[in-house]
Amino acid sequence: MSIQTSESVLIVDFGSQVTQLIARRVREAGVYSEIAPFNAAEEAFNRMDPAGIILSGSPASVLDENGPRIPDVILDSGRPMLGICYGQQSLMHQMGGEVLLGDAGEFGRAFIEIEDECALFDGLWEVGEKHQVWMSHGDKVSQLAEGFRPVASSPGAPFAVIANDEKRIYAMQFHPEVVHTPDGGKLLKNFVRHVCGLSGDWTMAEFRKAKIDEIREQVGDKRVICGLSGGVDSAVAAVLIHEAIGDQLTCVFVDHGLMRMGEAEQVVSLFRGHYNIPLVHVDASTLFLKGLEGETDPERKRKFIGKTFIDVFEDEAKKIGGAEFLAQGTLYPDVIESVSFTGGPSVTIKSHHNVGGLPERMDMKLVEPLRELFKDEVRELGRELGLPDVFVGRHPFPGPGLAIRIPGEVSRERCDILRKADAIYLEEIRNAGLYDAIWQAFAVLLPVKTVGVMGDGRTYDSVCGLRAVTSTDGMTADIYPFDAAFLSRVATRIINEVKGINRVVYDYTSKPPGTIEWE
Numbered sequence: 001m002s003i004q005t006s007e008s009v010l011i012v013d014f015g016s017q018v019t020q021l022i023a024r025r026v027r028e029a030g031v032y033s034e035i036a037p038f039n040a041a042e043e044a045f046n047r048m049d050p051a052g053i054i055l056s057g058s059p060a061s062v063l064d065e066n067g068p069r070i071p072d073v074i075l076d077s078g079r080p081m082l083g084i085c086y087g088q089q090s091l092m093h094q095m096g097g098e099v100l101l102g103d104a105g106e107f108g109r110a111f112i113e114i115e116d117e118c119a120l121f122d123g124l125w126e127v128g129e130k131h132q133v134w135m136s137h138g139d140k141v142s143q144l145a146e147g148f149r150p151v152a153s154s155p156g157a158p159f160a161v162i163a164n165d166e167k168r169i170y171a172m173q174f175h176p177e178v179v180h181t182p183d184g185g186k187l188l189k190n191f192v193r194h195v196c197g198l199s200g201d202w203t204m205a206e207f208r209k210a211k212i213d214e215i216r217e218q219v220g221d222k223r224v225i226c227g228l229s230g231g232v233d234s235a236v237a238a239v240l241i242h243e244a245i246g247d248q249l250t251c252v253f254v255d256h257g258l259m260r261m262g263e264a265e266q267v268v269s270l271f272r273g274h275y276n277i278p279l280v281h282v283d284a285s286t287l288f289l290k291g292l293e294g295e296t297d298p299e300r301k302r303k304f305i306g307k308t309f310i311d312v313f314e315d316e317a318k319k320i321g322g323a324e325f326l327a328q329g330t331l332y333p334d335v336i337e338s339v340s341f342t343g344g345p346s347v348t349i350k351s352h353h354n355v356g357g358l359p360e361r362m363d364m365k366l367v368e369p370l371r372e373l374f375k376d377e378v379r380e381l382g383r384e385l386g387l388p389d390v391f392v393g394r395h396p397f398p399g400p401g402l403a404i405r406i407p408g409e410v411s412r413e414r415c416d417i418l419r420k421a422d423a424i425y426l427e428e429i430r431n432a433g434l435y436d437a438i439w440q441a442f443a444v445l446l447p448v449k450t451v452g453v454m455g456d457g458r459t460y461d462s463v464c465g466l467r468a469v470t471s472t473d474g475m476t477a478d479i480y481p482f483d484a485a486f487l488s489r490v491a492t493r494i495i496n497e498v499k500g501i502n503r504v505v506y507d508y509t510s511k512p513p514g515t516i517e518w519e
Ligand SMILES: Nc1ncnc2c1ncn2[C@@H]1O[C@H](COP(=O)(O)OP(=O)(O)OP(=O)(O)O)[C@@H](O)[C@H]1O
Pocket: 226, 227, 228, 229, 230, 231, 232, 233, 234, 235, 252, 253, 254, 255, 256, 327, 328, 329, 330, 331, 334, 354, 394, 395, 396, 397, 398, 399, 400
């Protein structure tokens, strides 16, 4: 992206589980960053012209012949670099040091001793002190490349932190990005602010301005349609794009028949009530529900929905005389869970309809101004743009809607059953004053029938699962600990009021190992 390039940091992802956290910590230090997988890092480097580079950890070993490498352009760039774990090992491996396959690694809490001064420790750590850090490595650096000196050590890693002041390259064996390295955020801040010399004045206001320029540049005088779902991401995207290009923008809300109770009418009237942005309301429920008939595989359901969304957007674009661009409120977690780069570091968990679910053939080009942000950052941007709380505070709702909350085959009838149960659950959550304490809550209709007894008669009906999680960014989540009285009240109401459900269960699975949605 064309954001003030010299004020940005590039994070090269070698496939660590916690690369996203590096980006967060850098943003918390007031510096803009982008993550690129190692095999797309050269392109990102040329495009961004970053003031510094951070190299992530990895499940791989630098001693693997095909292990990921730092691209030469980056290695030879003369820019400040910070290597974390695998990042450190690959710097040493590629710069003439030595790495050994570890016989005993260090996993979890460790203590390092500060042995020498280092720019990373400025105002933070003094020589002779001991500090807690978080380790997760099997291999280790056994010999430093020329020009490097050790500045901290742990019992398992003599080169826990190393420095090359002349080249402005620093590296550590532990993970500063995780919360279990208590001073880690400050170490990263010292790198981006002091070593890279960045001013740290990156804020959401800054992001807003830069994005508006970028949207104008990308779109020119062409027309854009924006998929608007009523969720926070697309509402923020629409308002931001409208600020950039005014009446070149038309929003399209697609009712795919997989919305929650009353949601379609609510979204449309809420948006029209607050914004003077043209909004088309399309009823495409027959198209979606017919196409889903007989489909039970989660990925195939998602791919069909992604493709059908695009069909509908293209039809609507024609009706307004054509549109060159399609805007979506795609966020970073949608991208990272969907995308698997060939030979690259992360695996596909599920194809989010707006990323991995897109058809290969697309006439319109994408405008996705939120693609690098996490949900809590989008909410902050929403507040910055003055969006009312009804938009900013809404629980997320996935684009494929109830289709991924009805494992197995979806039908209009099963959607109706689920809508009723879900509405009761959310009403009880609101009545108990818990809506804002929960990140996302919903009911699931299982393809399992069980036997019950009601009014002395036998029932044989479906099971309803209840899910509620806490999270900040949707990447990890924990279950919400309702009290038993609340859950039994909801269960009783659902069984009494919803025909077709005779049993209710509560989902106790965190993410990981579960995902938030069931499909
Ligand atoms: N029913 C819909 N009609 C039009 N566009 C949609 C619809 N559902 C999803 N989209 C598009 O897909 C994008 C991704 O959906 P997603 O659910 O992640 O975001 P959101 O709905 O905007 O926000 P939230 O995550 O809070 O629900 C949306 O930002 C929007 O552009």
